[in-house]
Amino acid sequence: MAGGPGHRPAEAGGEESPESATDEALARRVQAGDRIALEVLVRRTLRPVHAVVASFMDDPDEVEDAAQESFLRALRAIDSYDPARPFAPWLYQIARNVARNRQAARGRWKLVPLPEEGMSVGIESVGHDSDPDPERAMELTEVRERIRAELHRLPEQRRTAFSLVDVEGMTAAEAGRIMGITPGTIRSHVHHARRVLREALKEFRGVSPERGRPDE
């Protein structure tokens, strides 16, 4: 997607190399069956598509399946894409629909099972996992699980905007290009998501929603 790090500005002139071509130019070449253009386009948009899909589901295997389905659906429908319009939001809509359909087919959010030792699967395990205080480690696990649950309760756009910016580390402009909305709207979504998440964490002992960090 254009909002990803691989996005390239348009160049004047005739046929440009795939690496320097815009997403839109690549999509036009994919319409004609250009395999190199497809590879460059997929390579460029793979991470954003995974990020969007991952905001709907937790299982990494399911995320990859949904991302692959998104690309294949996009390829089958590429003739309906108008190269005069931004490619990234078009692809985002497809990925979003795929993820929603899979979610609906499941009937509910998949809850990630907790291993016996109590640590969740697929959660970033930075720093605090080696915390010598078992009570504190348990609390951190609960915080993570609560955040996951609250994330899934957020409105869809707010959740995706939050995931792209705060989880995936994109700028508001990058996330806006992917989702087809303004950076200001992205910032607003992220702001509200953060507030909701902090509010949900108030009940936890030792976690300060105001400062956003566990109390020392």
Add this chain to the structure above:
Amino acid sequence: MSREIERTEPLPGAWLPEAQPPVGDPAWEGPLYRILAAAEPEMARRAAGSRARSVAGMAAIPGMAAIPEWVELGRWWKPAVALAAAAAALLFAVERPGPAAGPGGFALSLVAAEGDPVALWSTLGVPADPVLARLAFEDHDAFLGGGSAPTGEGSR
């Protein structure tokens, strides 16, 4: 609201779900090639369709219907150029007045007739019998001396 948004601190990364691997990470190679492999039938179909549309599109242009044949002939440009050069040289040689030319235009007629006696006599306005024309042609002295036309009377 904008300032309020800017003031909102992000949550600590340790609280959040794990991010996707960064761009360029080898972890993306597997998913990438699985997608490309799954897309191959569709890409092959598209590439074939694109070629067919390209040929049909050129044929649809007025006066361009023969372009595929010309494209094919382009592979033979060297022999074609050699042949054209030989033809031009031949024309140049034929059009120059020869020192030993017989009746007017005889050399040119000889070339145009390509060795066919009947055609040669025809260029001179004489309807000739095929056998007699050959005999008369072989009787060079009689011919140059203004001998009788090979019409069948008095030539045998």
